[in-house]
Amino acid sequence: MKNNEKIIFRLAKTDDAEKLVEIYAPYVKNTNITFEYEVPTIDEFKQRITKILSKFPYIVACIGDEIVGYTYASTFRERQAYNWCVETSIYINEKYQGRKIGEILYTKLEAILKLQNITNLVASITYPNPQSIAFHEKFNYKKIAHFTKCGYKQNCWYDMVFMEKMINKHETLAKEIIYLPDLDKNLVEKILQK
Template sequence: MDNHELQIRMAEISDAEEILDIYTPYVTDTAITFEYEVPSLEEFKRRMQNTMKMYPYLVAVFDGKIAGYCYVSQFKDRDAYDWSVETTVYVRRDIKGRGIGRKLYEKLEEILMMQHILNVNACIAYPHPESIAFHEKMGYETVAHFHKCGYKMGIWYDMVWMEKMLGEHTSDPEQVIPIGDLDTAEIAARLQKS
């Protein structure tokens, strides 16, 4: 896919319906998400708003339509975990394999580094070899493997945690900056770069 055809930008609440359309078949047809029921549009908007208070939420636009999205969420709700987040990425299933997920993650990581996030963690249902291979290509390493901890569609799934370090872990880390406190012009400029 030509990078000039693909635009990465910050998501807006008005994108929720299109993003939910991407997410829905992952809920109904796969164990890539362990959610059983497709959330309502109102619930999905609420989730987006909660995420966007602190973290980036990105969409990839191709041919005028949202082709994929990614965001991070709080890893744990204790202050000591502030520098760690959990990643999420979904791409329209009919156009997977074109580098959209990679491009979204690359831009996401740039913004996370601006926020002083140091650890990115991915929780992956196993076996999903394509998800594991994707994260390995992005520089993640498997750090944990839990057995038969998720049940969906009549199958018990293992859970794999993968991790990537974005920066150095010093004895006095810089405080994490909420997404709303970053320079929006700088974010926009980074998202526009190929």
């Protein structure tokens, strides 16, 4: 980060959808990082934000009025036994990459997920993607699965890997998941402002 940049972290709002789509669009149009073909509409993004915030954190990083990156956790699988496992995602505005914003976002995401009693974090990563692999390894994620040529985008077949990290103990009697709306808002705010 540049010394004069003050970064504010907060939970996303549906009003952020347009700015979040602007960050996400180049990933859809120009990369294989996401397997989406079409940039979602602002209304679609609003729905995604609402759905995620009904359970999990969706955190944005702002410099001034500009959103420069975001991260969130989403349901890994719909069946109830998977409730303690989430999939993590992160996107940084291209011009703000390399400033450790992603590291701070992921640290805050993880801290809130721990409070929610989540145990497993899974990252789904297009392969090869050495930058994302290294980023997740820095956070102690381990590669647990490799799927061969399972995604087709921009006239090319791509592999995909799962990387996983445990953030809470797997107790014999699993602790109840505390969804974001039921979590102590003061604790969440403390993590975001730390």
